[in-house]
Amino acid sequence: MLYITGDVHGEITRFVEPEVPSKTWTGADTLIVAGDFGCIFGLKMDEQKLDFLESLPYEIAFLDGNHECFPKIYAYPEETWRGGKVHRVRHNVRHLMRGQIFEMEGLRMFTMGGGYSIDVGMRIPGLSWWPEEMPSREEYEEGLSNLEKAGNQVDFILSHAAPIGTMNYLKEIGVFQYLFPQERPLGVYLEQIAGDVSHRHFYFGHIHMDRELPDNRTALYHAVYCLNTGERIR
Numbered sequence: 001m002l003y004i005t006g007d008v009h010g011e012i013t014r015f016v017e018p019e020v021p022s023k024t025w026t027g028a029d030t031l032i033v034a035g036d037f038g039c040i041f042g043l044k045m046d047e048q049k050l051d052f053l054e055s056l057p058y059e060i061a062f063l064d065g066n067h068e069c070f071p072k073i074y075a076y077p078e079e080t081w082r083g084g085k086v087h088r089v090r091h092n093v094r095h096l097m098r099g100q101i102f103e104m105e106g107l108r109m110f111t112m113g114g115g116y117s118i119d120v121g122m123r124i125p126g127l128s129w130w131p132e133e134m135p136s137r138e139e140y141e142e143g144l145s146n147l148e149k150a151g152n153q154v155d156f157i158l159s160h161a162a163p164i165g166t167m168n169y170l171k172e173i174g175v176f177q178y179l180f181p182q183e184r185p186l187g188v189y190l191e192q193i194a195g196d197v198s199h200r201h202f203y204f205g206h207i208h209m210d211r212e213l214p215d216n217r218t219a220l221y222h223a224v225y226c227l228n229t230g231e232r233i234r
């Protein structure tokens, strides 16, 4: 079965089975992280964290967010997995690249990682912040081209950042105040895709809240949803 959760920020306890007491994880399960995976950060602890993740009985597939060490992620071998491009980190840990369409268990999902770091002023370039956090024009275009090839029809759109319409809505209802112009192109792109591409549900992370939203959109943080059933299991 396929599951999705939000920002992990390197906290590997998030992958420990007891956090989802109602479920036993097996090799037939994949847990997708909607960005800010944070377990590859150019730190000594990275390998220990990845060793732990590799010991788990299920597959882990992460979109990148904004808080990632992109040069380290991009150094892993690139390969095709379930129809889209990934970086293979460990035998059961993969980075789902931007603008790809993956087909898993008969479900098609479009991925677009990346986002803007609102705390960039407190971060050090090359140590705790990397400029690749926002998607490039090529990545946006590759996404549009892959969607077109798929007949603009997927089951799920998965991103780290939120579509601009959702950001505006959250601001209107007083739940989330931050709208950064630096992230606007990504939010506009995601909103355009949501309008143009037939999909069942849109999941994103980034804003650190678990909330079901209008237009079949869900903000993810610690919650875990089953993509096959739509049910929240944590």
Ligand SMILES: [Fe+2]
Pocket: 007, 009, 036, 065, 067, 206, 207, 208
């Ligand atoms: Fe985050």
